[in-house]
Amino acid sequence: MRICDLEIIDLRFPTSLTADGTDAVHKDPDYSAAYVILHTDGDAEDTGHGFTFTIGRGNEVCTEALRAFRHLVVGRDVDEIASDQAAFWRSLACDSQLRWLGPEKGVVHISMAAIVNAVWDLQARRARKPVWKLLADMAPREIVRCIDFQYITDALTPDEAVEILERQLPSRRDREATLLRDGYPAYTTSVGWMGYSDAKIRQLSRQALADGFTCFKVKVGGDPADDERRVGMVRDAIGPSHKLMIDANQKWNVDEAIARVRAL
């Protein structure tokens, strides 16, 4: 089975209209995606979907980067990619000309990720499993083969990584059963976007508490009095025992961060 097309979609949602996703530095995000669909010469369902997230302007820079990777993806054999995913990553990151633009930072990095995520999705669809299950069923050495160790062997070699995973292998089925029974702990970041009204924050905090969340994140980095009021409201809504997290999204320098967090 071969990849016969790399479809690229510039997908945007006008989330800034409702202040969703707003924080101290991203005041008007339009949640967007440079979205990739890998088409194959296999069955109709043998496609792979992946995307990289952006917040609006510049999404077209990522779709342009995706077009630049097309020659490294279209025509590739799917089983060959799956047998050595680290080599596939490296073939994208080490294109002898494109690599100058990153390769493992910024636009090029997040665009490569959209393609590699689509490859994972394609493999999971072929195996008729969700991606987490595909990964959880892999042998330690298969997992390690997915990782490019090029610049980390002085800290961790492939053999050392396999050893870590093999040590944990006997308890894997138990841990999987626990996750399926209890779920995986997550926090919500949707109760306290910067542009939300006090009433909306109160209502969303109560709703998230009722939904079973135990950790809640609030955006800070605005006017100090506003930050204090908003954080206080969430604390009131969730009670004293649950975890309250704050995120200033790089708004503060070091001195400001220390002073503002002490005040909060």
Next chain:
Amino acid sequence: MRICDLEIIDLRFPTSLTADGTDAVHKDPDYSAAYVILHTDGDAEDTGHGFTFTIGRGNEVCTEALRAFRHLVVGRDVDEIASDQAAFWRSLACDSQLRWLGPEKGVVHISMAAIVNAVWDLQARRARKPVWKLLADMAPREIVRCIDFQYITDALTPDEAVEILERQLPSRRDREATLLRDGYPAYTTSVGWMGYSDAKIRQLSRQALADGFTCFKVKVGGDPADDERRVGMVRDAIGPSHKLMIDANQKWNVDEAIARVRAL
């Protein structure tokens, strides 16, 4: 005077045909530039040129990024930009949506640099000076005003930076005279590109030595025997006292780097 257009040129040279610029990981670079011309409503010569360097494929990703910055540049007052260059940098780096793509890494970073370099060029042309002279004539506080201190104030504040520059101020004219008389030390990296023949490396080494260079860089990271022969040839050509530098361009991991450099 206002910036009335941001012209963007996708400029490419087929340098891979002659192996210029080749190294262990960039085997076929086509030296290219996402080239910017700032046009103003002033005199015909009041333009600013800047570019970001790439090695071919992906140059179009940078020109796309430059288009994304257009709304932050066209219409701006040139004197206002010049009076607070740090604020201009921040206005590019902190666009509330574009900043998600970097902002100070990869494609977005190098594309911003093309615009900021064009602003420097525009200022130097207006002052009828080369850029180095424009900078060398600035008062310490003017230089410091060009720098965005947002994330470095815990290491260095603007006042501390001014103090360092003021301490050096009395010797500035003498140092300028020395540079104008003796030049600024530079090394050549053009004698030992990876794809050059032995004969060409020998000839270029001798030529650079005759031109007055005292430091010479050779690309390594190929076959060990080839590396040794090429480095040895340059040492023979330049004699025992001049500085010989090597560059493997991220080809080696830590263990390899130690072993290969010891061997060389």
